[in-house]
Amino acid sequence: MPTITYGKKDLLNLIGKKLSDEQLEEVIHSMKTNVEEENENEITIELTPDRPDLFGIEGLARAIKQYLGLQTGLKKFAVNSPKLHVKASYLPYRPHLAAAVVRNVSVTDAFIKSLMNIQDILTDTVGRKRKKVAIGIHDFDKIIPNINYIEVDPTEKIVPLDTNEEMTLAEILDKIPKGKDYGHILAGLKKFPVWTDAKGIFSFPPIINSDRTRVTEKTKNLLVELTGIDKETVLQTLNIIVTNFAERGCSIEAVKIFHGDKSEVTPNLNPTFMDVGTDEINKLIGLDLKKSDIIDSLNRMGYDVTENKGLLRVFIPAYRTDILHGVDVIEDVAIGYGFNNFVPQLPHIATVGKLHPAEKLSAKVRQLLIGYGFQEIINPVLSNSTDQFEKMNWKKENVIEIENPVSQEYTCLRICLKPGLLKILGKNTHVSYPQNIFEVGDVVWPDENEETMSKSIRSIAGLMCHSKTSFTDVKSLVDSLLKNLNIGYKLESHDLEEMISGRSAKILANGKYIGNFGEINPTVLNNWGIEIPCSAFEIDLEVL
Amino acid sequence: MVKNYELTPEGRDYLKNGLPEKQLVDILNKQPMKSLPFDEAKKSISNFYIGLQWALKNKWAKSFGKDLVLAKYPEKIPEQKALEEVDKGGDVEQKLIDVLLQRKLIKKIVTSEADKLVGKEVTTLTPQLLKSGLWKQVKFQKYDVSVPVSKVYPGKLHPYRQVIEEVKEKLIGLGFVEAKGPLVESYFWNDDALFMPSDHPARGIHDVFMVKGGRQAKVLDENLWKRVGETHTNGWKTGSSGWGNWNFDLARKLVLRSQTTAVSARTLVKLKKEDIPHKMFVIDKNFRPDVIDAKHFIEFDQCEGIVAGEGLNFRHLLGYLKEIANTFGAEKVRFKPSYFPFTEPSVEGVALIKDMGWVEFGGAGIFRPEVTHPLGVDVPVLAWGLGIGRLAMIKLGISDIRYLYSDNLDWLRNKEVVR
Numbered sequence: 009m010p011t012i013t014y015g016k017k018d019l020l021n022l023i024g025k026k027l028s029d030e031q032l033e034e035v036i037h038s039m040k041t042n043v044e045e046e047n048e049n050e051i052t053i054e055l056t057p058d059r060p061d062l063f064g065i066e067g068l069a070r071a072i073k074q075y076l077g078l079q080t081g082l083k084k085f086a087v088n089s090p091k092l093h094v095k096a097s098y099l100p101y102r103p104h105l106a107a108a109v110v111r112n113v114s115v116t117d118a119f120i121k122s123l124m125n126i127q128d129i130l131t132d133t134v135g136r137k138r139k140k141v142a143i144g145i146h147d148f149d150k151i152i153p154n155i156n157y158i159e160v161d162p163t164e165k166i167v168p169l170d171t172n173e174e175m176t177l178a179e180i181l182d183k184i185p186k187g188k189d190y191g192h193i194l195a196g197l198k199k200f201p202v203w204t205d206a207k208g209i210f211s212f213p214p215i216i217n218s219d220r221t222r223v224t225e226k227t228k229n230l231l232v233e234l235t236g237i238d239k240e241t242v243l244q245t246l247n248i249i250v251t252n253f254a255e256r257g258c259s260i261e262a263v264k265i266f267h268g269d270k271s272e273v274t275p276n277l278n279p280t281f282m283d284v285g286t287d288e289i290n291k292l293i294g295l296d297l298k299k300s301d302i303i304d305s306l307n308r309m310g311y312d313v314t315e316n317k318g319l320l321r322v323f324i325p326a327y328r329t330d331i332l333h334g335v336d337v338i339e340d341v342a343i344g345y346g347f348n349n350f351v352p353q354l355p356h357i358a359t360v361g362k363l364h365p366a367e368k369l370s371a372k373v374r375q376l377l378i379g380y381g382f383q384e385i386i387n388p389v390l391s392n393s394t395d396q397f398e399k400m401n402w403k404k405e406n407v408i409e410i411e412n413p414v415s416q417e418y419t420c421l422r423i424c425l426k427p428g429l430l431k432i433l434g435k436n437t438h439v440s441y442p443q444n445i446f447e448v449g450d451v452v453w454p455d456e457n458e459e460t461m462s463k464s465i466r467s468i469a470g471l472m473c474h475s476k477t478s479f480t481d482v483k484s485l486v487d488s489l490l491k492n493l494n495i496g497y498k499l500e501s502h503d504l505e506e507m508i509s510g511r512s513a514k515i516l517a518n519g520k521y522i523g524n525f526g527e528i529n530p531t532v533l534n535n536w537g538i539e540i541p542c543s544a545f546e547i548d549l550e551v552l
Numbered sequence: 553m554v555k556n557y558e559l560t561p562e563g564r565d566y567l568k569n570g571l572p573e574k575q576l577v578d579i580l581n582k583q584p585m586k587s588l589p590f591d592e593a594k595k596s597i598s599n600f601y602i603g604l605q606w607a608l609k610n611k612w613a614k615s616f617g618k619d620l621v622l623a624k625y626p627e628k629i630p631e632q633k634a635l636e637e638v639d640k641g642g643d644v645e646q647k648l649i650d651v652l653l654q655r656k657l658i659k660k661i662v663t664s665e666a667d668k669l670v671g672k673e674v675t676t677l678t679p680q681l682l683k684s685g686l687w688k689q690v691k692f693q694k695y696d697v698s699v700p701v702s703k704v705y706p707g708k709l710h711p712y713r714q715v716i717e718e719v720k721e722k723l724i725g726l727g728f729v730e731a732k733g734p735l736v737e738s739y740f741w742n743d744d745a746l747f748m749p750s751d752h753p754a755r756g757i758h759d760v761f762m763v764k765g766g767r768q769a770k771v772l773d774e775n776l777w778k779r780v781g782e783t784h785t786n787g788w789k790t791g792s793s794g795w796g797n798w799n800f801d802l803a804r805k806l807v808l809r810s811q812t813t814a815v816s817a818r819t820l821v822k823l824k825k826e827d828i829p830h831k832m833f834v835i836d837k838n839f840r841p842d843v844i845d846a847k848h849f850i851e852f853d854q855c856e857g858i859v860a861g862e863g864l865n866f867r868h869l870l871g872y873l874k875e876i877a878n879t880f881g882a883e884k885v886r887f888k889p890s891y892f893p894f895t896e897p898s899v900e901g902v903a904l905i906k907d908m909g910w911v912e913f914g915g916a917g918i919f920r921p922e923v924t925h926p927l928g929v930d931v932p933v934l935a936w937g938l939g940i941g942r943l944a945m946i947k948l949g950i951s952d953i954r955y956l957y958s959d960n961l962d963w964l965r966n967k968e969v970v971r
Binding site for chain 1: 829
């Protein structure tokens with residue numbers, strides 16, 4: 009989830025009301041956001057990814073203003089008719105673009121900070137790290153029409169932002185941090201997308217702008233340009249950016265984009281609408297709100313509401329990108345009403361609760377093993393092949409391996425519980441003996457017959473570690489355990505790699521191999537750093 | 553020398569007065585005719601018949617009409633001698649011992665060792681002392697109750713398991729049925745069936761462990777996949793606008809389950825009309841890449857529940873959240889708006905817990921129609937989830953997440969049980 013730091017003074021200025029820290033925190037917590045950190049000057053907020061319109065300080069202030077009732081209902085934004093024309097080539101790898109001119113900006117520190125913030129956070133989240141959408145913001149007065157969105161050879165040159173060295177587009181990908189970070193998006197292309205004006209390239213999406221059109225404290229007007237691979241997202245992101253600027257008193261001017269002989273005008277800030285019934289709303293939230301209460305709630309969440317054929321027609325502002333379904337509007341009714349004004353109530357639904365059979369059996373087995381004096385262990389299911397195979401004297405077998413492990417310790421899913429238990433003994437050689445431990449947990453085996461090519465199997469394993477432990481010891485235990493579980497079984501002599509030869513056995517139930525036991529081989533004990541004899545058993549619970 | 557046998561009262565009588573057969577032959581021997589009428593002989597000694605039986609058997613006497621006649625006066629009577637020896641504690645042939653035992657003239661001494669203890673102080677109450685009654689005649693040494701003793705460790709459930717069991721108990725009491733699902737999942741169940749868009753940021757390599765080898769999940773129910781795919785693309789029949797696209801190949805990719813909500817989806821698709829209302833819960837493992845330190849681990853348990861039924865609403869959802877918070881000793885509960893891709897409305901529960909302050913304890917929501925309809929469910933489904941590991945840490949009073957998988961046997965042995 010994105011975490012953003014806002015200047016408190018700027019935020020309160022934009023809200024237009026003095027709020028104490030407590031009041032500010034309270035209102036922030038009512039809007040799907042969390043205060044992470046706060047000091048005298050700044051407040052750091054964790055936001056949910058469904059509300060990118062709150063990522064910018066202006067959008068957040070607007071929502072707070074509405075929620076507090078300082079300015080309710082749909083916020084209307086004037087869009088001046090387009091003067092600027094852009095000619096766009098069709099670039100199949102990055103086909104969609106949108107742009108707007110923002111006039112009368114007053115570039116302050118707060119403004120610059122907000123501008124950089126919103127650009128970074130939107131391209132990171134909504135823009136999926138610039139792949140889906142990339143944003144460029146320029147000093148409009150440094151751009152000289154005509155403007156084109158075209159593709160050019162990687163040998164074309166610009167002076168990238170914050171440098172004074174002219175370099176080719178190919179060099180940018182090689183040398184500049186942003187080029188290295190985002191160059192993979194253009195991998196395999198013979199030509200690169202650029203925005204050009206009369207003087208040449210001024211933007212190289214999704215990598216970097218030119219230094220020539222950089223925004224400075226003298227900038228009066230902005231050009232906002234976006235490119236991307238998803239049309240809807242490109243348009244919505246532009247809406248969020250320009251409505252944020254509008255909150256600072258700037259005026260928005262549309263741009264006309266020509267795709268061959270077709271043209272479109274961006275941005276479009278007209279609200280969309282959705283019809284929702286009062287009954288539907290009350291049914292889902294469990295209240296009996298009057299129409300007027302619902303409308304009041306929705307107004308405080310920034311919507312306008314009219315009536316249409318008995319339904320509420322809810323007008324959705326152009327910066328709200330999260331409204332896919334009526335339930336999204338209904339949630340806002342609940343938020344507007346205030347979650348803590350609801351009286352929680354358990355429904356009167358009688359159902360019979362029960363444990364999963366495998367868990368029920370597991371609980372019985374744990375009870376028995378505790379009766380034998382064993383301590384339960386819980387180990388991670390994640391393991392590695394050194395533990396699972398090498399240290400157990402096993403040849404490596406097929407296991408579920410992780411493509412993107414974060415640690416050498418955890419690279420696969422365990423197929424056996426014994427290694428984890430031996431590891432525990434190896435780490436506790438200073439602790440008093442006997443050490444009798446067990447685990448009841450899942451192991452995972454590859455299995456081509458299963459839907460997800462693997463099978464999770466409930467397994468039990470126990471280790472007895474003390475100077476007098478022996479085959480007889482563990483055999484008595486296994487016999488007692490299986491008898492108590494009412495499982496008939498047969499034994500077969502069977503040499504296991506981790507056991508002393510001639511001192512291990514296979515357990516068969518109904519002819520099926522369900523487990524084994526024996527005395528752990530000294531080599532294996534050495535591998536785990538254990539200096540006291542140890543006998544062990546492991547039984548597959550799933551087949552019981 | 554240890555005495556092994558002692559005389560019975562009868563044996564003692566015979567030691568003093570002679571065995572009855574000896575008395576009998578002595579009397580006969582004193583008679584001038586070496587004989588006596590039966591009636592007189594009978595009056596002359598007690599235990600006449602015992603003496604008669606043995607005298608006849610040894611052919612020392614025989615009957616002659618109404619008289620009893622001495623046949624042969626025995627030079628020695630080994631049994632008489634043996635009685636004397638037993639009384640003195642001397643050696644006696646086993647054959648004779650057997651005879652005397654059979655005649656109940658002697659008995660084995662069972663408390664030979666214990667005898668010595670009479671009047672003395674003992675440390676241990678032995679079975680012999682108890683059986684012989686000698687415990688009444690000994691003194692028991694008094695112990696210093698402050699002396700340190702060696703430690704005893706019981707077999708025990710893992711502390712974390714104890715918390716899990718407690719939560720399960722609560723949920724079963726509330727009528728929830730436990731479910732399970734595979735740890736290796738397809739993206740389809742892990743995300744797509746939950747209406748998480750194909751390009752959702754939480755589906756990248758930084759948030760999900762991918763299974764190596766490139767094998768793909770099987771499509772078991774083609775119609776279901778089609779419904780889910782269409783819901784993503786255009787909303788299908790759910791009334792939603794959808795996400796505008798769906799990536800089928802991505803849905804088939806295998807991952808380590810990153811949220812137990814996958815199990816909720818698998819449960820919903822199996823529900824038949826007659827199964828509703830239904831309450832399900834799952835407490836199981838999930839995996840997500842993360843740093844590994846005191847606060848984070850890459851494997852974690854979630855406790856998740858759903859309630860499917862006609863007429864369920866947001867207030868009911870809050871009701872369940874509050875009830876669950878009570879399990880962890882919440883003093884107060886508050887609710888905050890939140891966001892999960894698969895629920896709307898979504899809520900985060902915050903509980904006031906003693907010594908901890910306000911703690912986020914779980915997220916919840918009502919499943920979006922984009923989730924339930926393609927799975928064939930047309931009633932509201934309440935869903936909630938808890939990071940049970942974190943709550944267990946609060947309950948166990950531990951601040952390091954690694955204790956939930958502790959390899960420290962000392963800690964496990966000494967940790968008090970959860971109450």
